[in-house]
Amino acid sequence: MSHSLLDLFRHLSKQKGAIRNFIAPAPCPVLKNFHISDHGDIHIRDCQEVAHKIREIKRQGSQNFQILTDYDQTLTKTGYVDGKKADSSFKALQDSTFIPHEIKTLTRALYEKYHKIELDLTLHPDEKSAHMIDWWEGNFNYFVQMGLKQEDHGNVVLNSRLLLRYGIQDFLSLGSKLDLPLYIVSGGISEIIEANFYAMLHNGETGEAEEGLREYWEKRVQVLSNRFIYENGQGIDYVRPVIHILNKQQFIYDTDPSIKFRKNVLIMGDILEDVQMVRESEHDIVLKVGFLNDLEANAHLMPEFMKTYDIVVTGDGSLQPINFLLKQTFAEELKLEDIHLHQDHKSFETIKTVFA
Numbered sequence: 001m002s003h004s005l006l007d008l009f010r011h012l013s014k015q016k017g018a019i020r021n022f023i024a025p026a027p028c029p030v031l032k033n034f035h036i037s038d039h040g041d042i043h044i045r046d047c048q049e050v051a052h053k054i055r056e057i058k059r060q061g062s063q064n065f066q067i068l069t070d071y072d073q074t075l076t077k078t079g080y081v082d083g084k085k086a087d088s089s090f091k092a093l094q095d096s097t098f099i100p101h102e103i104k105t106l107t108r109a110l111y112e113k114y115h116k117i118e119l120d121l122t123l124h125p126d127e128k129s130a131h132m133i134d135w136w137e138g139n140f141n142y143f144v145q146m147g148l149k150q151e152d153h154g155n156v157v158l159n160s161r162l163l164l165r166y167g168i169q170d171f172l173s174l175g176s177k178l179d180l181p182l183y184i185v186s187g188g189i190s191e192i193i194e195a196n197f198y199a200m201l202h203n204g205e206t207g208e209a210e211e212g213l214r215e216y217w218e219k220r221v222q223v224l225s226n227r228f229i230y231e232n233g234q235g236i237d238y239v240r241p242v243i244h245i246l247n248k249q250q251f252i253y254d255t256d257p258s259i260k261f262r263k264n265v266l267i268m269g270d271i272l273e274d275v276q277m278v279r280e281s282e283h284d285i286v287l288k289v290g291f292l293n294d295l296e297a298n299a300h301l302m303p304e305f306m307k308t309y310d311i312v313v314t315g316d317g318s319l320q321p322i323n324f325l326l327k328q329t330f331a332e333e334l335k336l337e338d339i340h341l342h343q344d345h346k347s348f349e350t351i352k353t354v355f356a
């Protein structure tokens with residue numbers, strides 16, 4: 001954990017209003033805010049299979065369960081409150097005032113070169129992976145030249161367009177109540193991801209829950225992502241190997257072999273490759289939830305998403321479908337008698353059939 005980054009947010013939290021809100025506003029069914037309109041639509045490939053997985057997860061209890069999730073566009077939103085694009089962790093840094101114009105142009109050129117390769121479905125995974133490493137290392141080589149301090153990443157986040165999905169507070173609070181290990185596995189930047197959560201956990205927007213959630217974050221949440229190396233407080237290099245969209249599995253099982261110990265896993269991601277972060281042979285039940293955020297632009301991916309994930313949430317929705325699933329599954333452990341969670345919302349009709 002990065003202490004100087006944490007210290008920055010601890011310090012800022014004493015000044016009221018110094019940290020903006022980082023959680024998307026609640027969807028409002030009556031006065032529909034057309035930018036943040038919905039919890040998303042839920043699609044389930046095979047209700048019986050999902051019901052079986054959930055029964056098994058429930059039977060083995062929360063002590064055998066953990067969560068592996070992507071960060072960019074999975075825990076965060078694709079769309080910002082103004083209806084325009086939200087940031088990713090990379091973009092937040094790249095577009096920040098800490099990166100001079102010349103470097104922005106150079107990283108943009110890398111994007112032009114490698115994004116085409118990233119989308120090329122005909123390329124062998126090993127070849128694609130080699131290109132992704134070149135791309136990521138290229139970016140990091142440029143970023144390192146800036147000699148950023150840890151606190152600078154905090155300021156990047158404060159001025160960013162990063163936005164966590166509505167329901168993140170409930171999601172963390174369920175993780176805390178059930179004492180679930182939560183791994184945030186990202187090809188982005190650890191410092192930015194951590195600063196994003198520190199900001200959200202120090203600005204009062206989670207109310208009375210804040211302290212408990214901070215404890216959970218320190219105790220049970222691990223960010224497995226790219227990280228800078230510091231000397232005398234300045235970034236001088238980055239940790240290798242880099243983690244990118246295609247090598248998450250290798251990275252996480254090498255970094256933290258204890259991931260193998262819990263046999264049942266919920267994984268969450270927003271691209272097809274995210275599903276490969278889990279090594280299925282190490283686990284019993286893997287429940288897979290995919291976010292296909294922009295259904296209009298990516299309708300062609302829907303059949304493949306439905307094949308890959310058990311549950312697909314479309315429409316840049318909230319995390320409430322996941323929270324609903326966790327609450328239903330562990331209702332007894334959580335001592336929940338009646339789950340009032342937007343049960344009247346159309347999105348939850350589909351998911352309720354699993355528990356019927």
Ligand SMILES: [Mg+2]
Nearest residue numbers: 070072073270
């Ligand atoms: Mg992502």
